[in-house]
Amino acid sequence: MLPSLGALADATLRVWRLDDGAWLLLAGPPAAAPRAPREPGRADAAFVAMPDAGGLWLEVVPTAGQRPDDVVRRVMPVLAGVAHLESTVESLTTELASRYEEIDLIYTIGELLGRSQAVAEVADHILREVASVLGARQAGIRIVDEEAGVLRLVAIVGSAADGIPREVPLDAPDDVVVVRAVRTRRVETGPQAQWVAGEVLAVPMLHAAPGGPTRVVGTLALADRAGGGTFTREETKLLAAVATQIGTALENTRLAEREREQHTLERELAMAHDLQQKLMPTPAVLQGEADVAVTSLSAESLGGDFYTFARFGRGRIGVMLGDVSSHGFSAALIAAQVMAAAGIYANSAIAPDETLALIRESLGDELEHTEMYLTVFYGILEPSTGRLAYSNSGHPHAFRVPRYGPAARLAPTAPPLGLAMDAELGRESLPWTFGTDMLVLCTDGLIDQPNAEGERYGEQRFLEQLEEGRLLSPAELERRILADVAAFGGEPHDDTTLLILRM
Template sequence: MRALSGERGAWWPALEGEGAHAVDTPEGPAWLEPAPGAGGVWLQLGPDDTPEATRPARARAAARIFADALASEREAATVAAELEMRYQEIDLLYTISDILGRTVRLEEAARRIVREVSDVVGARRASIMVYDEPTHTLRVVAGRGLETFDLEPVPVNDEHSIAARVFREQALLGHDGMGGDQHPGIGPERGYKGASFLSVPILYAPPGGTPRPVGVINLTDRLGEDTFTYSHKKLITAIANQVGAAIENARLVEGERQRERLSTELQLAHDLQAALMPPPAVLARTGDIGVRSQTAESVGGDLYDLITLRRDAIGVTIGDVSGHGLSAALLMAHANAAAGILAQSSRTPEEALERLLEAIAEELKRTDMYMSLFYGVVDRRRGVVRYANAGHPYAFIVPGDGSPPRRLGATAPPLGLGNERTVLGAEEPWRARSDVLCLFTDGMVESANGDGAPYGEERLLGVVRRHLGRPAPEIVAAVFGDLEAFAGPVAMDDRTLLLLRH
């Protein structure tokens, strides 16, 4: 028995259409069977001592087994490639944060950023342009694959310039150009040499203010397929915001430079953190889900996510990274991205958390941080919640019949505390479309009133139970309304509450 695909040897059978059929080989009669769903892969059974009458049935059975194995291998390869790409993106964000934190001169930072970005997305040509307010032009401060010293500044009102248009409209402009044509909105007077391009505005958003453009990142001539994906656009947009902070920092007066720079970094990290959290519109499509996350600073260490595993099962994560600020936000971003991918490729929640701990163990050790993390899978078909809980104390099932809430207790210590690498799993009964999964962080229950009394989980769960007949977003609003009436609207610690009825 052998598998046949695109290679050719000394003898090769005629593959007649897509159906199974007998074939005469130089060694004797054999049977060819297509592997179902394997895209042009066939199995050859024989020549051997097998009776010819039994070969079709044996070949069909073997082809099904082979196709299943091949599909599993291809799926594993796809997941591995996606995980590697996600890690590259997170690592790039770390690298650029480090560059902006260590480098004083904008031009030096821009040269390093252009090199790192073009390597990750595979662009042969890249540039960063910065707005010069006195002349109302965009000047190139760094480039790769092009000579920058003789490039003239581009007026921002130039109607034929891609970069000028992106700057004016404050919106990215891209074109895959797989057919070799130019973007219809760009005239022939000026454009890229390659058909595909991606230009992203660099925006700076002052705390509490309106974002304004300060430059443009340009990429073109990709290696391999000459096209930029949605992931590339999302990544470059996040990087552009970080670069915007660097550009603005270069313009700050010396007396306010450090304060403004820190504030900008925190705000950009908050934007990155918010971008990784599922937006309300996505949650509404997933089901009856309510969530609100309120940070104590510009950025915090709370994280949550929802992962659609199949039609009748949904995964939910919530966690809390020790500490606040940029370091906690970057660790949260890394953990959240990795957890989303590992949840898809793991058989159980406990396996997903063990693999996540392995992925971020060195980072936790280096930053001297730890994190509590709950990951549960609500399986409506089986009527259970399968979960693993790494030291997160605030996970409950609130039964729809009015009976007392059930705590989903810890099955492992927080990730990064101690040397334990084993995470256990557990199950609890679940009544579909009736029970409510209630997950929150310590900032909810530890918020205190003027007398120093904490809000407490008993009061929080009481509000949830009193409003069980309402949609999940309304219950979340009721809890936050009660909390703010008790402790005030200003959070001393991050506050996150997630409710799921599935």
């Protein structure tokens, strides 16, 4: 670095040190001795001590036209900084060398924890290593059992093991050093004469999850220091570092176990989701009778939306769509029961309101027990009469979309199933233009989809999409609407189902 700095300063730079009465050149172009002290009347060189550099001197020989002192003022801060940095590095190197045994301990513990699935498997080995390096005759690791309300001993070394309790209540008095360490979340020391001789040093094992609160996982404690006396500050710092390692390993073990349980649950939910999807028929069920497009999306692995179809012969078909008043596992269970009941009753070709009454009766106990309810639309299209007969238990989003004119709501004929178990379900019948009219059913997850500003997608926008795309095929119109909803609000925030049928 010195030649480069000299080139920038347009001067020859040398660094010297006085060694046993003789000047020793440490850096710079070869020279037998520094050009100093100056000869009388000469000012072509400078020789100055470098501040905080441990006896180093700087020789400056500038080119013609420069004053040596000016060059010194420019280069000295750089050289002094480098010298200070080298001194710091040397000091740190010396410190690290002196702490080799402690560093080796940290490394050994890290290696042990890295090889083991569970801290308990290597806890005894870790304790022996720690006790050996820090000169403690007794050592123990305890973990916090929040459910039992105790500090539980998982590893111990030392001759006093038989006299130390395996469990200590977390609400024990403060004179129990390990409990005090948990309570204060700090290193605690003090006598514990009823257990061990000498001073007890207890360090809380903490784990700070990113973005989460710091948890006390347990304690690492030493006692009965060899040679007597108290543990030094350096020994306490080392023990705290070891405790951090063990605490992190313990927490990682706990999180790994929780993750395994979560993966198991996710696999089971995925299987349940696949089963739920298979319970709902594909449009192919109505192939040859009607042109159908349907999409059902769950906000969670399992959802509360459902739909099904029925064929009665002679062109008559039944269409059912519903929405349970929640989502997740409980809603999916109700939806599955509805589809099972619909499979039994809808295929009997009875009137829509009678079908819903039978479904309500079969689900009565379940709805009362869970305090859930569901909205259901069930319609039967009959080409021979040119009519749609339907029963609507509180489902708000059911529409007839004609070739001309506005979309017409197929109004509810009864409250949702589960809210009024004895209510008349009612039935409506209206003319249907086969070949042009479309039956459109959706759940509130589509209508209520919010955007980034919290605005709802809304029924008005939905109806505009229906009326603008009424000449499209059901599949084309469905893709158009779902794309518009996604552009408006992104991923579904609730269970979302859209069914479009023309026959």
